Amino acid sequence: MRVTLPTARLAFANDGIPLSPDFNDLYHSVDGGLAQARAVFLAGNRVAERWRGRDSFTILETGFGLGINFLAAWDALRADPNRPRRLHFISVEKHPFTRDDLKRALAPFEEVAPLAGALVMNWPPPVAGFHRIHFDAGQVILTLLLGDATEALAQLEAKVDAFFLDGFSPAKNPGVWSPEVVRELARLAAPGATLATWTVAGGVRAALTGAGFTCEKREGFGHKRAMMVGQWREPAVSAPTPDRRALVLGAGVAGIACAERLASRGWEVALVDAREQPHPLAVGAVRPVANLRDATNAKVSRSAFLYALQHYGGMQLDGHHLQWQACGALQLAGDDDEAARQSAIVHSQEHAAEFLAYVDREAAAEIAGRDVARGGWYFPSSAWVSLRSLATASLARAGSRVHVFRGDRVERIVREGNAWRALGASGSSIAEAPVLILANAHDAQRLAPEARLALNRVRGQVTYLPPSPSRSLERIVSGNGYIAPLPDGGHVVGATFQHDDFDETVRAADHGQNLARAESMLPGFTQGVEPSGLEGWTGFRTTVPDRLPIFGACVAPGLYVATGLGSRGLLWAPLGAELLVSRIESEPSPLPRDLAGAISPARFLS
Ligand SMILES: Cc1cc2nc3c(=O)[nH]c(=O)nc-3n(C[C@H](O)[C@H](O)[C@H](O)COP(=O)(O)OP(=O)(O)OC[C@H]3O[C@@H](n4cnc5c(N)ncnc54)[C@H](O)[C@@H]3O)c2cc1C
Structure with a gap:
């Protein structure tokens, strides 16, 4: 294997x-x-x-x-x-x-x-x-x-x-x-x-x-x-030019990626979001998945990861100001058994060292530039990406073809003739187009109940640590949560994972949990830091039981979904959006048929 x-x-x-x-x-x-x-x-x-x-x-x-x-x-x-x-x-x-x-x-x-x-x-x-x-x-x-x-x-x-x-x-x-x-x-x-x-x-x-x-x-x-x-044997036929207008609902990581990919194919896009501001999370990590049986999520994640790196790098090469860095990520083992498993996976699956390597504690410490709790996996090209700069850079790359409507919550969607219409609270029309992409995270379930999407909401809080000479760390370190560098020299530590908790406030107790996580991976990293007074962010992941995102055509004509990105929006969004847009344009698929099927919303209907 x-x-x-x-x-x-x-x-x-x-x-x-x-x-x-x-x-x-x-x-x-x-x-x-x-x-x-x-x-x-x-x-x-x-x-x-x-x-x-x-x-x-x-x-x-x-x-x-x-x-x-x-x-x-x-x-x-x-x-x-x-x-x-x-x-x-x-x-x-x-x-x-x-x-x-x-x-x-x-x-x-x-x-x-x-x-x-x-x-x-x-x-x-x-x-x-x-x-x-x-x-x-x-x-x-x-x-x-x-x-x-x-x-x-x-x-x-x-x-x-x-x-x-x-x-x-x-x-x-x-x-x-x-x-x-x-x-x-x-x-x-x-x-x-x-x-x-x-x-x-x-x-x-x-x-x-x-x-x-x-x-x-x-x-x-x-x-x-x-x-x-x-x-x-079949002679050529001339295909009619499609009406290249789409409505993308949700301007998060998924919706913005879909809008940008559509614009790259010449589509006019109405991008609608209830939120006034772009995504507030300062920085997120991009890492692929690996596991013992090389399960479907690991396979899709490899393609998604390599595509995401190219996507983010390309955006910067095109001159758009994206704050990101392929700084490498350690994923430390939690105990000796996990370390043995990680090592066995790397060797049995014969990973290329440029993609994934197993490193012992000493080598991991050298990579991190400080003491670490254990050895583990090293993904040399893993990256951190600033979500806010990603939104700005993606929209700049998409250019004038994407029209952003912020502060508009969509209450209902209706199909009228050959078009989808998004309606606001008073029943007023926000936008309409022949193609509608639901990229509105957990709320996609409410707007398209017939798709039977199995989505959950899981609360999470990150903690921001201000820059300090005692906390130099240029790589991402993960395992029990993660620590990633911030563009200002500080660090983000995350994240809590709380089911059935819908509190949107930032809590000192959760900062305490995050600091403990950081300490368990990098002893001494948070020495002297008190949870009270720290800044952070609370958000909700849209998770799917099979841990795969959902990208594909939905039950009705012209309706597509891009959701279920869980804790890995930055990993899944670029390839998911490219897949969706390739489908819409009847272009070659960027994923093998079985993997595209595994992330399709059709899996909830069988
Ligand atoms: C604490 C925490 C830490 C995380 N860390 C990382 C990380 O390190 N790396 C990583 O890749 N991912 C991370 N994630 C996950 C990442 O944030 C998500 O995967 C990503 O945001 C999902 O993107 P999305 O576009 O699907 O959803 P969202 O970002 O939630 O965007 C959905 C948008 O739809 C809008 N919307 C919803 N309903 C409506 C409606 N009816 N009308 C109009 N607009 C609507 C919302 O306002 C929202 O802007 C983290 C998540 C949390 C909570």
């Missing part, structure tokens, strides 16, 4: 072309990788002619390798004034390179150096699963399926316009050309889909023809005499 894939070994043939010693095959044509990509895959699929004027165009490639076909497609998109608004490039890869090897192998491709540099910078760790990466402000969306082609493609939900069949040769890597893979390609083909490949192997052609593609030989590229192109 390993969550990390073995990485590819990189070697070079005598002529300098990257070579796989494991498959004894070259990574690209001896006549030039980019030239082959353009002649075989882009021209073979008539990509420039077919993507012209489209909102979105989807390419699926078998075998990412160095990503040369991806870079060629991206380069072509940049150069084309008639490009589609978005290019989805999906690629499956069982043996990804390490970042360093990818950088080394791509170094000779000077013509696309800036694109290659961006790819290397955003290259994910070799964690099995789907990885979605945005480039050029979301105009180019790469979905990397890291894992076995047959299994990964069976989990993919997409409508593909062009297939780039570019695995190692069928003789050397038959798995990626198997009848099972071809069956999945047929399932994924959009009306009018085409394919291109450099191989004319009889078995491949027979499988493609049998699955419904009409194939023909063409003149090959470089020293190859022939290549093959194919056409899916």
